[in-house]
Amino acid sequence: MARTVKRWLVLLAAVSLLLANAVPAAASSAPYESYNYNSWREAVPSPDAYLPKRTISGSELGIGEFKDPSDVNVSSSGQIYILDSGNSRIVILDEEYKLLRVMDGFTREGSKETFNAPGGLFVDEEERIYVADTGNSRVVILDAKGQLNRIINAPESDVLATDFQFQPLKLTVDHVGRVYVVAQGVYEGxxxxxxTGKFIGYVGTNKVERDYGEYIWRMFSTKAQRAQMVLFVPTEFSSADIDHKGFVYATNIDPGSSEPIKRLNPSGEDVLKRFGYFDVKGDIRFRNNTGPSKLIDVKVLGNGMYSVLDATQNRVFTYDDEGHLLYIYGGKGNQVGTLKTPVAIEQSGDHQLVLDRGKNNLVVYEPTRFGTHVNEAVALHYQGEDTEAVHIWQEVLKLNANYDIAYIGIGKSLLMEKKNKEALGYFELGMDRKSYSVAFKRYRREMMKEHFGTFLTAGIALIFILILARVAVKWRRRRQIDREAGLH
Known part of the structure; x- marks a missing residue:
């Protein structure tokens, strides 16, 4: 029954995809192939979740070409800050991507100072601008008007080496003003x-991925041989972002890491949920033999969703709060919407922005019907409004009948409504074995409770019949023995 329904939905999805082309957001064909992974870890085609809308370059803004841009951030007011590192300036745009102003330095004690190869920036709720001024070994904090607030210089601490070089690359800030800095050459976290700008320690540490063959070989090697071997050291973080609860999302630069994405609580423990079919690490199968994903940036989207930027295939992977891969978009190329050397990802309203250092521009992506519906349904599920999410999941299935997460979402809604039997079918379609087991146990308990009286009556009647049968057998045997005794 469930498989028959799925076949009809596949046919309906094909028709719906043709109709979807009439929607402006999906009218132009994508310059890349969108796909996702099923429960068998197979890459399967998927409707486009985001399509390129436009690109923004320095020449288009009338300020000269960008040069090696390194980061982009959107403030709570909607202003877009582009860190144009090669030109040592910050370019500020409004929500309509129109130029507001250019910030090429700041005044300190009456003299003008500039940035030196800055690597990252962040803008807090009060429009304070935090700049990782890498070349000058400092973090510069400016107010909304570009006036100097304070500077965080190289920290002094007993836990730091005497020859420590402070080179901040990326940063993020929580709601109380704590600054989290990803620094070059720092492996401790x-x-x-x-x-106040005082160094208070490290948060999170990447696990060392040991090569046990080399580890055993090291035990039997000479001192000279061991000196030439690769050291087992943790990898560096590549980027960080923070959610409204103060949890830090971080990516590391090791493409072979088992945990390339982390969600760190205030104690530095990784609490990222990984309940999907496969690990949260970008591509599951290496496409075109290019190797595993190298995640270089992460953006918290809200409602439990987050996107990560892959520098291997130049793609964006988006996950929900439970670790399910929602959709993938982007790719390598020279067309509008494809990327050459992406370095940062950001969100502006319902648009997603990717900064491309290779092309020296900012690419603006807008959601399609499919992407919009998925985002809405996931948000409702995260907020506990599963019943309201059902009709949106159904719209998603019209566009992609093979979208397992939609079946799971509908199944969870039915489970909350105690429609356990109906939920079983949707969990089977979504290949969610864990949820299927929960629904089956509840359905079995429901059946037992509903028919308990019948089962009890039947059981008592069966016991009574067995007793009568046993008495009858004994009585018959006794009569037979008495009859045989009378003959003798």
């Missing part, structure tokens, strides 16, 4: 500074 993300550097944490309090609201």
């Amino acid at each position: 993300i550097m944490q500074f309090d609201e």
Whole structure:
């Protein structure tokens, strides 16, 4: 029954995809192939979740070409900040991507100072601008008007080496003003500074991925041989972002890491949920023999969703709060919407922005019907409004009848409504064995409870019949023995 329904939905999806082309957001064909992974870890075609809308370059803004841009951030007011590192300036746009102003430095004690190869920036709720001024070994904090607030210089601490070089690359800030800095050559974790700029320690540490063959060989090697071997050291973080609860999302640069994405609580423990079919690490199968994903940036989207940027295939992977891969978009190329050397990802309203250092521009992507519906349904599920999410999941299935997460979402809604039998079919279609087991146990308990009286009556009647049968057998045997005794 469930498989028959799925076949009809596949046919309906094909018709719906043709109709979807009439929608402006999906009218132009994508310059890349969109796909997702099923429960068998197979890459299967998928409707486009995001399509390129436009690109923004320095020449288009009338300020000269960007040069090696390194980061982009959107403030709570909607202003877009582009860190044009090669030109040592910050370009600020409004929500309509029109130029507001250019910030090429700041005044300190009466003299003009500039940035030197800055690597990252962040804008907090009060429009304070935090700049990782890499070449000058400092973090510069400016107010909304570009006036100097304070500077965080190289920290001094007993836990730091005497020859430590402070080279901040990326940063993020929580709601109380704590600054989290990803620094070059730091393997102990993300550097944490309090609201006054004092270094207070590290947050999170990447696990060492040991090569046990080399480890055993090391045990039997000479001192000279061991000196030439690769050291087992943790990898560096590549980027960080923070959610409204103060949890830090971080990516590391090791493409072979088992945990390339982390969600760190205040204690530095990784609490990222990984309940999907496969690990949260970008591509599951290496496409075109290019190797595993190298995740270089992460953006928290809200409602439990987050996107990561892959520098291997130049793609964006988006996950929900439980670790399910929602959709993938982007790719390599020279067309509008494809990327050459992506370095940062950001969100502006319902648009997603990817900064491309290779092309020196900012690419603006807008959601299609499919992407919009998925985002809405996931948000409702995260907020506990599963019943309201059902009709949106049904719209998703019209566009992609093979979208397992939609079946799972509908199944969870039915489970909350105690429609356990109906939920079983949807969990089977979504290949969610764990949820199917829960629904089956509840359905079995429901059946037992509903028919308990019948089962009890039948059981008592069966016991009574067995007793009568046993008495009858004994009585018959006794009569037979008495009859045989009378003959003798």
